[in-house]
Amino acid sequence: MAFNMFFNLRAIWAGRRLILLVFLICFQTQNAWSEVHLSIKDDGRSAGYVTLSWENDAPPGIYLLQQMKNEKWVTIYQGRDTASTFSGLSDNIYSFRVRNMATEGWSEVLDVRIEHHSLARALGFFVVGMILFFILCALIFLRPAHNINYKD
Amino acid sequence: MDMPILPSSLAWGIIAVFSVFWVLLAWWLGRNNNTLDDYMLAGRHVGFGFAVATAMATWVTSNTTMTAPQLTYQLGIWGMVGYSLGAVGLLLFAPLAERIRAIMPHGMTSGDFIRLRWGKTTWRVFLVISIFYSLGWLISLGMAGGILIEALSGIPYLYGMTVIIVICTLYTVYGGLKAVIGTDFVQTILIMVGVVALAIMIMDKISFEDIHSRLAEERPQLLNFLLPASIMFLFNNLFFGVGEVFHSNVWWSRAFAFAPGIGKKAYALAGLFWLPVPIVAGFIALAAPALNVNVPMPDMVAPLMASNMFGLTGAILVFVIVFAALASSLDSVLAATSDLVVKDIYKGHFRKNASEGELRKAAVWTILIIGLVTWLLSVPRLATLGSLLHFTGAFVASAIWPIVIGLLMRKGSGTQATLAMVLGTGLGLFAYFEIGFYVAALVSAIVSFLVMLPAMLGKDKYDWQDLNPENNLKTTSDNNPGNNPGNNKEPQL
Numbered sequence: 170m171a172f173n174m175f176f177n178l179r180a181i182w183a184g185r186r187l188i189l190l191v192f193l194i195c196f197q198t199q200n201a202w203s204e205v206h207l208s209i210k211d212d213g214r215s216a217g218y219v220t221l222s223w224e225n226d227a228p229p230g231i232y233l234l235q236q237m238k239n240e241k242w243v244t245i246y247q248g249r250d251t252a253s254t255f256s257g258l259s260d261n262i263y264s265f266r267v268r269n270m271a272t273e274g275w276s277e278v279l280d281v282r283i284e285h286h287s288l289a290r291a292l293g294f295f296v297v298g299m300i301l302f303f304i305l306c307a308l309i310f311l312r313p314a315h316n317i318n319y320k321d
Numbered sequence: 322m323d324m325p326i327l328p329s330s331l332a333w334g335i336i337a338v339f340s341v342f343w344v345l346l347a348w349w350l351g352r353n354n355n356t357l358d359d360y361m362l363a364g365r366h367v368g369f370g371f372a373v374a375t376a377m378a379t380w381v382t383s384n385t386t387m388t389a390p391q392l393t394y395q396l397g398i399w400g401m402v403g404y405s406l407g408a409v410g411l412l413l414f415a416p417l418a419e420r421i422r423a424i425m426p427h428g429m430t431s432g433d434f435i436r437l438r439w440g441k442t443t444w445r446v447f448l449v450i451s452i453f454y455s456l457g458w459l460i461s462l463g464m465a466g467g468i469l470i471e472a473l474s475g476i477p478y479l480y481g482m483t484v485i486i487v488i489c490t491l492y493t494v495y496g497g498l499k500a501v502i503g504t505d506f507v508q509t510i511l512i513m514v515g516v517v518a519l520a521i522m523i524m525d526k527i528s529f530e531d532i533h534s535r536l537a538e539e540r541p542q543l544l545n546f547l548l549p550a551s552i553m554f555l556f557n558n559l560f561f562g563v564g565e566v567f568h569s570n571v572w573w574s575r576a577f578a579f580a581p582g583i584g585k586k587a588y589a590l591a592g593l594f595w596l597p598v599p600i601v602a603g604f605i606a607l608a609a610p611a612l613n614v615n616v617p618m619p620d621m622v623a624p625l626m627a628s629n630m631f632g633l634t635g636a637i638l639v640f641v642i643v644f645a646a647l648a649s650s651l652d653s654v655l656a657a658t659s660d661l662v663v664k665d666i667y668k669g670h671f672r673k674n675a676s677e678g679e680l681r682k683a684a685v686w687t688i689l690i691i692g693l694v695t696w697l698l699s700v701p702r703l704a705t706l707g708s709l710l711h712f713t714g715a716f717v718a719s720a721i722w723p724i725v726i727g728l729l730m731r732k733g734s735g736t737q738a739t740l741a742m743v744l745g746t747g748l749g750l751f752a753y754f755e756i757g758f759y760v761a762a763l764v765s766a767i768v769s770f771l772v773m774l775p776a777m778l779g780k781d782k783y784d785w786q787d788l789n790p791e792n793n794l795k796t797t798s799d800n801n802p803g804n805n806p807g808n809n810k811e812p813q814l
Binding site for chain 2: 210211213215216217218220222246248250251252253254255256257258259285286287288290291292294295297298299301302304305306308309310
């Protein structure tokens with residue numbers, strides 16, 4: 170009797186271990202799937218644009234992309250795409266997170282700092298470019314081709 | 322990808338119809354190609370209508386129709402206006418094209434000029450720059466084809482890209498430059514009609530107020546006239562366009578191919594026709610936020626917006642326009658790059674005594690090999706169209722001053738021209754990585770100018786007769802283009 174009880178207990182324990190194992194595997198898989206990785210794919214932060222992309226091991230599904238606005242997460246995209254480009258952003262830090270609707274949990278929050286080039290630097294390039302352009306035009310149009318022949 | 326608007330069967334149907342048409346047209350146009358001049362330079366007597374059409378169609382590339390919206394989406398109003406400044410390249414090349422035709426009546430490639438004007442070292446550096454640029458352009462065209470087809474129809478990128486490259490390679494092989502120019506004519510008509518239709522549909526469909534209020538709320542910098550990156554981009558794109566046109570054999574081969582007196586008018590008119598195209602194409606990108614369209618990659622914005630705004634009709638329209646635009650450019654770059662490789666590398670370096678027949682065969686094989694290399698490099702989709710294209714800006718802008726000074730002045734030396742190209746490219750690339758793609762060409766042009774500045778102030782040295790070793794022109798009567806071989810033919814094509 171005691172022997173049978175011992176074996177019954179062992180069987181129950183083994184069964185529980187099996188259930189536990191299955192649960193752990195499922196949990197692990199679920200956990201792995203839930204780890205959507207959010208990253209910067211095309212970095213134009215000094216020009217006010219950025220392309221975010223995300224991926225995980227789960228089968229393709231519907232993704233939910235959220236952005237922190239006024240201290241609240243606001244959904245800015247819901248669909249099958251795995252990337253999104255934001256442009257025309259002003260200097261600031263923008264926070265994003267994403268999840269696959271088929272799985273639990275959000276990605277880690279990605280903070281994107283937009284910091285434009287200084288206006289002085291930009292105007293410097295602009296002015297130099299303009300001067301160079303005028304020189305080029307002068308060279309081409311003030312020395313017309315028909316005035317230059319093999320003898321000049 | 323969200324659901325594509327164009328059924329894949331319809332997309333394959335459009336591709337098949339146009340592909341068969343291009344190949345048949347190319348075969349028909351190229352059936353009378355007898356000499357190397359016929360094959361590579363369309364017999365050197367292309368008439369005005371075809372000249373304008375080929376210049377226009379080649380310059381309206383998939384970059385115009387897809388990168389202009391990308392840059393508008395990334396850099397706002399100035400991105401759109403800045404891209405249209407690419408027309409300046411054609412406008413400034415117009416007087417140079419006439420000069421090229423007159424001073425090098427026997428010339429075949431831009432490499433010929435560099436070798437004879439600046440010497441062999443500069444020539445080799447130039448070839449590296451030019452071939453690298455051509456490959457970059459070809460890859461961007463192949464990629465654009467794949468991206469367009471995928472965005473509109475859901476057909477995988479690899480299939481679309483492969484079909485585009487294979488078809489264009491095939492018909493370029495069949496007909497040479499005659500086929501390229503002939504198909505360009507038809508493609509120009511398609512592009513012009515399509516762009517006008519698109520502009521009408523845009524004005525009918527979108528409320529400017531909605532676009533403006535949404536941009537002001539969510540993407541304010543796209544409306545900012547003082548957005549630093551786009552201010553830098555303005556002259557960068559101008560010099561990129563100038564560098565592309567001035568150095569590339571695509572434009573030089575046409576300057577040699579156009580009948581005398583045609584080049585200047587044809588390039589100027591093509592530039593004026595081209596000017597509004599990036600504005601129309603780019604504008605639709607600004608409506609993306611107002612219509613809540615997700616843009617996965619910025620270079621997909623044009624086809625995504627067209628299909629969202631105009632439905633199936635718009636998708637078909639954009640599909641046809643961009644397909645025509647990229648085919649007209651891909652064939653031109655293939656043909657011109659093949660000419661450069663055959664004439665300047667194969668004949669210039671390895672087979673100096675190659676016969677005309679041998680060169681003709683080499684040209685065919687070169688087109689096939691370049692097509693294959695383009696396909697291989699387009700498979701991994703390494704960068705966005707805009708950033709890939711502007712990477713080459715550092716290379717081409719460095720050649721502007723050596724070419725302009727070389728064509729118009731007798732001053733300067735090969736060493737200066739070589740240094741201008743090497744240092745311009747090097748520092749342009751440094752700027753590309755350190756600052757952004759929107760300054761690479763500008764920095765390259767500035768550095769190249771500074772290196773060539775002493776040359777402009779130096780003494781006259783060069784003898785123009787050295788540009789024509791074949792007939793060693795010595796008399797003033799030879800200056801009359803009408804006396805030169807190939808110049809006395811009536812415009813035909």
